[in-house]
Amino acid sequence: MNIKTIMSLFILPAFLLATVWFFISVSSYFDPLDWCRIGINGDIMNGNEKTIKAALGLLKKTDMAAYKDLCRWVDRIGEKNCIIADQLIDAKRFQEGWDLPGCYVNGTKTIYIKPTKSESPETIEERAWALKHYSAFSKTFWEEHGRQ
């Protein structure tokens, strides 16, 4: 094999794959083995995308059924405080929502989790719990409403 053949057979495709992988990984979680790709909208100032990805990995290890449900019913995870009430109508409920670990918005495949910079194992565990808990709402919603 000459150098041109080696380039076209191995190096170029590998380079292309690595480039695609890089761009997918920057803004999302990608697990090709379980055909799972979830967009991540992290909070650059107050959040940490790394612990979202670690929480997804932990969920895969500890609860495969929940992980598969999450891959199926969630296509985006946003790192954001939840708004469950208008501050001008009900300030107490607004604050309650702001402090929640996360939430789900009906009619979407997006779940939100509260931003945190912490990288502790407890944070990763809490995030794994939140991902499982809120993705169940998405599953319930779409099973009731069917594909739209």
Add this chain to the structure above:
Amino acid sequence: MKIFILALIIAAVIYRYFFYYDLSTGCLIKLKPSIIELSSANIKESIKILKIAVPDEYEKLCAHVDLINPNFSCGGTGGGCYVPGQTPQKEIDISTTNDGFLGWTAAVIAHETCHAIQHEEERPFNEDECNEIGNYVLESTVVY
């Protein structure tokens, strides 16, 4: 053939960024170009939330609004605005961001639609009524 494919691509891009159309109800809402973010994806997704999760507010939106301005307006970042008689069209301004909380964008759309209805019915502007509607949308859509 090439021209046809090119026209198809251009049409798809225009639809993707500048129109919301619901074939089942005939609801058509135009979206002005979003100058800073170049996309109105958050607004389109929030309209779909109203359709699926708060159908009564969706009906009102389709009946009373035909143009949405996604650019910065008097409502400030993350807010909305309704200026009566701004254009001959029934226009509301929604200045939420593309990665904004979808439930909130849906609430702001319903809030501004409420003002458009007040104007159309020649009633005085009433913030309390529209705040209640925004709150109702949040209560109907966000689960935890």
